[in-house]
Amino acid sequence: MHLDPLLGTTAEIIEAVRLREVSALDMAKLAIAAAEAVNPRINAFTEITAERALKEADTIDTRIVAGEPVRPLAGLPYAVKNLFDIEGVTTRAGSKINRDNPPAVADAALVARMKAAGALLIGALNMDEYAYGFTGTNEHDGDVRNPHDPRRMTGGSSAGAGAAVAAGVVPMALGSDTNGSIRVPASFCGTFGLKATYGRFSRVGAFPFVTSFDHVGPLARSARGLAVIHDAIAGFDPTDPVSVRHPLMSCQAALEEGVDGLRIAVAGGWFRQNATAQALAAVDRAARTLGVERDVELPETRKARLAAYVLTASEGGARHLGRLRERPEDFEAETRNRLIAGSLxxxxxxxxxxxxxRWYHEQVLKIFDEVDAVLTPTTPFSAPEFGTETISIDGETLPLEPNIGLYTQPFSFIGLPAVSVPVWLEGEKLPLGVQIVTAPWREDIALRIADVLEREGVAEARVAMME
Amino acid sequence: MAFAHVKLTSRSNLGCGMQQKHDVSQLVEGLAETVGITVRPQWRDGVGAHFEAIASAAAEAATLTLDEAAEPAWHFEA
Structure with a gap:
């Protein structure tokens, strides 16, 4: 266990609480104090739910002292993107408009599952407005700042989730991922992030953006942490129309298998274009460690991504049509303009x-007949400074924001599971994500690879040293 | 270029074979009015730029040759 209990990994904290080395109440108090101390510098939290966390912790400690079976996430502090319903709290979804809604009457499904598993909710996290953004900027609640360098973006839209985990306030957080919104902040903030198969995690009570793309899932400081959370909260929910009753396997148990026998390839073509040398070097370092010698090419990924862009705009615009009619001035200008265009x-x-x-999905699935996992960069570059509008790659100047999701969007488009692992290249002061993509329902394989990269010292979620 | 932004001009192809009869800001304003959205003058350029970007993306996505019978990716299950 780390000297500071809050800086332990998800698995370490749960074990320490189980062994009564630290109480759940102590963990809650530490996390609340950390959130209050750090938030003025990173602006990750929009609400600190101290009263709830202390109450949940007291319940856990009482049960442990009474000798009741210890729940799988007992005493684990966490926070959630503010598009998840929290009973008694208004669900902002990063907007000005939704804060006029009444407080949620019940927890979102995943928040309820976290509670049932013994976790302690510390607060709600800042995000891009209505999840339509990759930068972590927000005119209503202020921009989220990267704990590794507050002059830089966290990535979005689960911006506060990336920042809170990287800053060591909580060991894990829940975010959502429509086109990359878990994996992008994981890359820019240097955390692990899991976007599971579409239909694996219940989205009930999470404010939607593009329902045919929307996923929810965890960011954490270790691959094992993602596995622990997966095992505790994944599974069928009959109240989520896209939830799938698919057999669940223990991802924690799968980690023991390592990567022997896995067929892993590096994605070429689209996934080697428009990336900085550092992003490619991070992938190559992971590939060398895993002994990968094979490349694969996913066909027509550029067109697939453009199709995803059209659908995101269209479904997103349709989602917000009523608000665009009634309160257009209350959107951020860029969000409003994009959504209006999409609604047309x-x-x-x-x-x-x-x-x-459908065509792209079929083509990509054929590749997973030949390999078990594909490695790509998560983002084409590391966290940019605020105000950056273009990025220069290979001598070409490209608009920044539309290109942040180059490598994440193709996989949320077709619902495949993906894990982003943080890599720190020698001499670099910022992390970069490497994305591990597998066939549907094989989160276990992606997590096995992530865990090996972590144990080999290639992937590391450093806690930011904030002065 | 990773992400194309094609500037539409008068009578240019607006993706999927649709012909533009007006400049984009007029087109957007008319469509928006049809669905009940008011586009204020100061928003026209921004909305128009995004609509052009979507049109460009749709036009390129339409160049993928698919069988006539190729089904859309619906999630509805009976």
Missing amino acids: VPSAWAMQAQRVR
């Missing part, structure tokens, strides 16, 4: 994009 998309464009989607 002809159905023929969206229909063609859906046809491309």
Whole structure:
């Protein structure tokens, strides 16, 4: 266990509470104090739910003292992106408009599962407005700042989740990922992040953006932490229309298998273009460690990504049509303009994009007949400074924000599981994510690879040393 | 270029074979009015730029050759 209990990993904290080396109440108090101390510098939290956390902790400690079976996440502090319903708290979804809604009457499904598993909710986390962004900027609640360098972006839209975990306030957080919104902040903030198979985690009570793309899931400071959370909260939910009753396996148990026998490849083509040398070096370092010698190419990924862009705009615009009619001035200007444009998309464009989607899904699944996992960069570059509008790669100047999700969007488009692991290249002061993508329902394989990279010292979620 | 932004001009192809009859800001304003959204003058350029980007993306996505019978990726299950 780390000298500071809060800086332990998810698995270490749970073990320490189970062995009564530290109480759940102490863990809650430490996390609340850390959130209050650090938040003025990183702006990760929009709400600190201290009263609830202390109450949950007291319940856990009482049960442990009474000798009741210890729950799988007992005493684990965590926080959630503020699009998850928290009973008694208004769900902002990063917006000004939604804060006029009444407080949620019940927890979101995953928050309820975290509570049932014994975790302690410390607060709600800042995000891009309505999850439509990759930068972690927010005009209503202020920008989230990267704990490794507060002049830089966290990435989004689960910006506060990346920042809170990287700053050592909580060992894990829940975010959502429509086009990369778990994996991008994981890359920029240097945490592990899991976007599971579409339908694996219940989204009930999480404010939607593009429902046919929306995933929810954890960011954590270790691969094992992701596995522990997966095992505790994944599974079928009959109240989520896209939830799938698919057999669950223990990802924690799977970690013991290592990577022997796995067929792993590096993605070429699209996934080697428009990336900085550092992003490619991070992938190559992971590949060398794993003994990967094979490349694969995913066909027509550029067109797939453009189709995803059309559908995101169209579904997102349709989602917000009522608010665009009634309160357009209360959106951030950029969000409003994008959503209005999306609401005007002809159905023929969206229909063609859906046809491309099915075709691309079929082509990519064929690749997983040949390999078990594919490695790509998570983002083309590390966390940019605030105010950066373009990025220069290979002598070409590209607009920044549309290119942040180059490598994440193709996989949320077709619902495949992906884990982002943080890599620190020698001499670099910022982390970069390497994305591990597998066939549907094989989160266990992605986590096995992530765990080996962590044990080999290639992947590391450093806690930011904030002065 | 990783992400194309094609500037639409008068009578240019607006993706999927649709022909533009007006400049984009007029087109966007008319469509928005049809679905009940008011586009204020100061928003026109921003909305228009995003619509152009979507049109460009849709046009390129439409160049993927698919069978006539290729199904869209629906999630509805009966």
